[in-house]
Amino acid sequence: MNGQPEKHPIVIAVNGEKHGEYVEPRMSLSDFLRDKLGLTGTHIGCHEGACGACTVLLDGVSARSCLTLATQADGRQVDTVESLVDDDGRLTLLQEAFVRRFALQCGFCTPGFLMLATEIVKEAQEEGRSFSREALTERLSANLCRCTGYVPIVEAVEEVLRTHSDSNGGERA
Amino acid sequence: MTEHVNDGGDADSPVSLNADRWVRGGGRYLADIHLPRELTCAILRSPHPHAQIVRIDTSKAEELEGVRLVVTGAELSEEIVPHGYLWDLPGQKVGHGLCLTPDKARYVGDPVAAVVATDQYVAEDALDLITVQYDPLPPVNSAQEAMDPDAPLLHEHWGDNIQVRAQWPVPVADDSPPPNVDDALDSSTLLLHDTFTSSRIIGLPLETRGVIADCDATASNLTVYTSTQSIHQIREAIAASLRMPENQVRVIASDVGGAFGMKAVVYPEEILVSYLARRLRRPVRWIEQRDESFVASMPSRAQEVAIQIGFDSEGVMLGLRANTLTDLGASPSAAGAGTGWVTGALLCGPYRVPAVDITATAVVTNKSPLGAYRGYGQPEANFPMERLLDRAARELGIDAAELRRRNLVPSDSFPHPTSTGLMLDSGRYTELLDLTLQRSGYAELREYCEHARAAGRLVGLGLAYYNECTNFGPSGILPLIGVTQGGWDSTTVRVEPDGRIRVFTSQTPMGQGVETVLASTAADAFAVPMDHVTVCYGDTLSSPYTGYASGGSRAAGVAGSSLHAAADKVKVKLRQIAAHQLEADPEDVELVAGGYLVRGSGMEPLPLEALSAAAYRGAGLPDGLEPGLEAVGVFDPPSLAFSYGVVVALVEVDADDGTVRVDNLWIGHDCGPQLNPAIVAGQVVGGALQGLGAALYEELGYDEHAQPMVRSMTDYLLPTVKDMPEFTLLHLETPTPFSLNGAKGVGESGVIATPAAIVNAIQDALPSDVEELTTIPVTPLRLLRSLEESTVSPSKSQDTATHSA
Ligand code: FES
């Protein structure tokens, strides 16, 4: 076996900041975020696309960062759970609802669910989509939680969807 | 039927101490930790279920750039002492207890060699370069096969494949002989027997395991980060295996991303990685990969129970005989033998069973070693009992709930000694049954199901009653049942110089919310707001001692009581200081919100910070009082505490594809006073969904060559959001006399009876000639097979079916 595979230069805008790195072609986006940038809020539950703990937004669309190669994100925009709070550290309505409703126990699945739900809430807000319980559970079934039994997670997301549809109001709590 | 999940009300529960950090992505789970100069370890595992290791060639791997060390089992067997056992039943046989097998592979996944390299990618590349010459042996595929006198032996020196046997009733020398079970069964009107199987499943926390060991330059001090429930047990094991004093080993559990019993006891990797770090004098990390976890982490259940129960004509149980058979996998783990023991000891559940004859047998097979998973032997006991009770009800023409009522331990009989030698502490079993039946609309639901079935739908109702053994202890009894750790817990409470409070707990949070419960307990004890309290945990350097640790649902009752004991000591001192400063008798001084005052004086209370300032300055104190404000509280429960409950399930079966939809679960539950109702609800609901997974989906199957059929998360079906039933929780609060706060545990409640309730409901939904469902999970395949044999199967067309409940 001869040496390390060749490295490729990439530039990814992560949480609004550009990062240039040389990476091996086989490096996953999740490893890039966690190991190169120290953004450990993106969790690895399986590294095989099954659990959704690694969900990030890639150009605004939810993606499993363990199945995405870092090189595939070259030139694109990635948002992780660390991007959710505002500059003053205030939580979004979703984060608030997760805390208040105990939508997390061990917290390991939480970043993935928050990113998935952020996308859902954004669709509701920007495209005026409404989500029935069935449509919502269909979407949320992309991610796994082993602790909560999902009930408080669904309730937290529904609460935020309701808030938005009631008030069409501000983003922050 | 749309009642909100949390009947206990979560309005006033303080929210989780850690949640705010976690929603920001600020968790510090094991893999998030990186140390300077760290190396990464990867482990080569046997692809054979049973094979002699003839030769291992590591030379190519050693040559790969970035590889620092390759070790094999033979080499390490000289240097590492075999690990001990948390459950060490009388007469139990043991395996090699080493981190890498020295000579023979006994399961697919058995660790054979380890590589240390610059990163995970290089380490995995190096694994591919190790060549091992195996001499395959015939595998033992099942527990039944293991019992065969001609079966291949896993551990030749054992002479057979039986690890241990336990029996009940336990003979007590100076007692009158227990009631004869033969007489009891002979005199019964109805005698039922069957064999029930709880398949091999796994806790599967979303965070895999992992270990990072850091050794100082002198190789004398070791710090080990590991994702565990039991820091002191791990410290003891590492110290013993590496022949180090315990005061030179520090074990830290950072945020734990779920555990469920699967992280309860020591694993080979914890010792291996510690050894490697010490040998290399560099930090070494090992992060379990998900595919690896299905063979490297401990599964549980894997038990068959052959059970026979005799009833009188009124449906009252007269006697029970059972043989349980646990498939332990290859080498007994530190916790393996305990599950079968617990099943045997708790087989009678919440019922009076006057005569028993129970034998629990555990055997080894060529599969991954069995360990703990939430419930630990109790779901395996509940499933056969609750299935057979349903059948008895049908055969005797008695309603299933009524039959249970006739057998439940009556409220006026507590404490109730069981026929297996345990003491049920307290409860209102029948009252909770009535409450749950009434609130679920049980009678109407029965009618609803009948109508639905008449219309061709397979709708069924099932219930199951359970109790949950919690507040695991006491220390004096544990050695008698083969447990090698103490059952006591300790907590340190310190009032800091500024009057704020720091709690040091021996318990390790892993999502069960113990840190939040303890913070609010401390806040109440000192009449301060909860944000005046912080809780420290997960570090043997600062965490007080616990032996059995965070298992056995003991945090609220045992650790909570030790917090009370510690707080009381500190408060005695605070009161003395306050009395001194107020020039009053300590008896006349009381604690109110805001501080201490003279009772009835109407004065402004002396705030905690004024008293603690004096305590730390060491001036302004009563004569002879030691400065400082810190105390350790210890609690050893005088006896176990049994939570209990009843689960009612409403399900619908799809006859076309064999799938089951669980529409509703009503769960009546009593864990004594709920220290935090939202956490209780979370534990029950989360546990129940795991129970649903066990009932319908989860199985770690092995093929006929003892090859594991699950090697990735896509092969192991976990419940998703779509499986979430409508939950209704109902609570009674009956304190246990055996803890200071009256609290009992709740961690395992949801998971125990949910499978039986669901399967009882499925059976109820099916045509009456469908044979008894005796194996979980009831997969679509198993269900379709059962349905095929029915002659009165409903029409395959589902045009009459409308899905509503
Ligand atoms: S870690 Fe990416 S889906 Fe599980």
Ligand code: FES
């Ligand atoms: S909170 Fe633990 S996995 Fe979801």
